[in-house]
Amino acid sequence: MEDATQRLGYRVKRAAAALRGALDRALREHDLTVPQYACLELLDQRPGLSNAELARGTFVTRQSMNTVLRGLQDSGLITRPAAADHGRALPAHLTEQGRRRLDAARSAVYAVDQRMTDAVPPERLADLLADLDRMAAAFER
């Protein structure tokens, strides 16, 4: 195991890089970046999430998500109250325009995901998902 390209980390990195590139290309025609799309998708499934919660859900820092949210807000894709009624968390929601943009981009993203999914033998998909979860969990603290 002296060749670093044989190690698990290298393979994960390569697969993730390929995925990221494909997503970038697919989302560009919808004028969305990957974090922006991830944010919209998360917000569609769980409306009212705060900045910090969205950051954790998309694997970026609060600060990065803050700028992402501001951009989405300026584009009119999401809304956030100016002040919090309880605590400091500001619950974000999709606007009608945001929902439409998400619907348009979703098909492109799903096609990318499907292309990747189709590349693995179907009988191994469940194990693969479980292993990816275990790898991620191995670094949580």
Next chain:
Amino acid sequence: MEDATQRLGYRVKRAAAALRGALDRALREHDLTVPQYACLELLDQRPGLSNAELARGTFVTRQSMNTVLRGLQDSGLITRPAAADHGRALPAHLTEQGRRRLDAARSAVYAVDQRMTDAVPPERLADLLADLDRMAAAFER
């Protein structure tokens, strides 16, 4: 499959994010970034690689690798000839100091990789590696 967090792309992204974070933390004490380490490692295995070849091997653009190489050069970890004798490609090589720094960082990186590897059942490791390769290959053109 309406929950986006159940899709393969999300799992890959999460695993890669966890790995990247762990590598960042592990390499910080060696004053190296992930691309810098990847570059050194690749250069150790295949001395004389050019900027563009290193970029492809580490999944970044030529421009990014160029700045990485310049930093490594300024730190005295690699050397590059000022002019190319054949074509424009400038073959890079590790210096003695670069080799020492790599050796020091390698154990930390290997520990991270091993921790991730240990998280997956050993009888599935070979399949996992193969599937990751298939996923990456699905996006090549």
Next chain:
DNA sequence: GCGGGTATGTCAAACTCCTGACATGGAGGA
């Protein structure tokens, strides 16, 4: 020989993301 195609190194500008830091608001124990 030579002209198109390809690959390389490099520059400039913009963008994204991160680290570090600070102030605010809530929860729980002394």
Next chain:
DNA sequence: TCCTCCATGTCAGGAGTTTGACATACCCGC
């Protein structure tokens, strides 16, 4: 009640990466 701890939103600065572009150098078919 007070006060320590934790989570959140935000600001400032900097580091890293990307897109777009340009000039140079080889290759190959004509």
